[in-house]
Amino acid sequence: MRPSDLLQPRPEGLYCPPGDFFIDPVRPVDRALITHGHSDHARSGHAKVLATRQTLDIMALRYGENFAGVRQAAALGETIDVGGVSVTFYPAGHVLGSAQIAVEKGGLRIVASGDYKRVPDKTCAPFELVPCDVFITEATFALPVFRHPPALEEIGRLLKSVAQFPERAHLVGAYALGKAQRVMKELRQAGYDRPIHIHGALAKLSAYYQAEGIDLGPLEPATVEAGRKGDFAGAVVIGPPSAFADRWARRFPDPVSCFASGWMRIRQRAKQRGVELPLIISDHCDWDELCETITGTGAGEVWVTHGREEALVRWCELQGISARPQHLVGYEDEGD
Numbered sequence: 001m002r003p004s005d006l007l008q009p010r011p012e013g014l015y016c017p018p019g020d021f022f023i024d025p026v027r028p029v030d031r032a033l034i035t036h037g038h039s040d041h042a043r044s045g046h047a048k049v050l051a052t053r054q055t056l057d058i059m060a061l062r063y064g065e066n067f068a069g070v071r072q073a074a075a076l077g078e079t080i081d082v083g084g085v086s087v088t089f090y091p092a093g094h095v096l097g098s099a100q101i102a103v104e105k106g107g108l109r110i111v112a113s114g115d116y117k118r119v120p121d122k123t124c125a126p127f128e129l130v131p132c133d134v135f136i137t138e139a140t141f142a143l144p145v146f147r148h149p150p151a152l153e154e155i156g157r158l159l160k161s162v163a164q165f166p167e168r169a170h171l172v173g174a175y176a177l178g179k180a181q182r183v184m185k186e187l188r189q190a191g192y193d194r195p196i197h198i199h200g201a202l203a204k205l206s207a208y209y210q211a212e213g214i215d216l217g218p219l220e221p222a223t224v225e226a227g228r229k230g231d232f233a234g235a236v237v238i239g240p241p242s243a244f245a246d247r248w249a250r251r252f253p254d255p256v257s258c259f260a261s262g263w264m265r266i267r268q269r270a271k272q273r274g275v276e277l278p279l280i281i282s283d284h285c286d287w288d289e290l291c292e293t294i295t296g297t298g299a300g301e302v303w304v305t306h307g308r309e310e311a312l313v314r315w316c317e318l319q320g321i322s323a324r325p326q327h328l329v330g331y332e333d334e335g336d
């Protein structure tokens, strides 16, 4: 069996003809296997969805209980037969519930890794390296310029600024699923034990993380009532990036605008967004992690999807690994 007989790009997403299923389809399909809950990968309206229990829970939280006709939970490491194709979910280390999906038939194993990272993150199960014949990798930060510093260092810079400006509120922009909870957890690991104030858009998902046993410490709503602006002096407030454009952000006392994203490596991006304190915290691999992972899987062939495909394809070729870009459309990760 050739790899392209087992998985192939279609307008809806990666399709497996023998198993008749799609991985992370961007349009409603009959059977979808979903790697994780970010909205560009997990869409509502499929007839059947197979995903980890946590991803199914997250989809229900975001889209409502009727997000799919039938849902089936895949336990990590358990092999499931889907139309004669063996399918196994392995942790991807990206956000809570995130998984890579190994697809196997006739002695050929392809791993679709979805989004993933390798650095420690106490808010989800760590990435598991799965040996395979073909490895499908994202390429969000696939340029040598992208090297993410340790998250603890970035959180240290935030806490230093909080200590330095006790009269100002620190407003941290972080994506609602994954990044926001990771910033909370990293703050706790750094010893910050005061309440963290959160925008309403983060409440449901953060409560879900806590219910799943990820202790984020005391969280309080970041609602400003008339005349109580001073309450947030010296506070850390976390909100989704979209909230920074609206009136919500202007309610806080002389805020320090912070943004937690791998893109903050690019000074120009921080400047464009008016970010005073850029925090380079990413839930994606940096260049070194990507290269290391590709080598580690032992894959003889690599398919590079969404992001900066060209540099990574070139790097693979230089290593003697056959590689090609797969221009899948519709993936603009909300969690970078």
Ligand SMILES: [Zn+2]
Pocket (backbone or CB within 6 Å): 036, 038, 041, 094, 115, 333, 334, 335
């Ligand atoms: Zn993602």
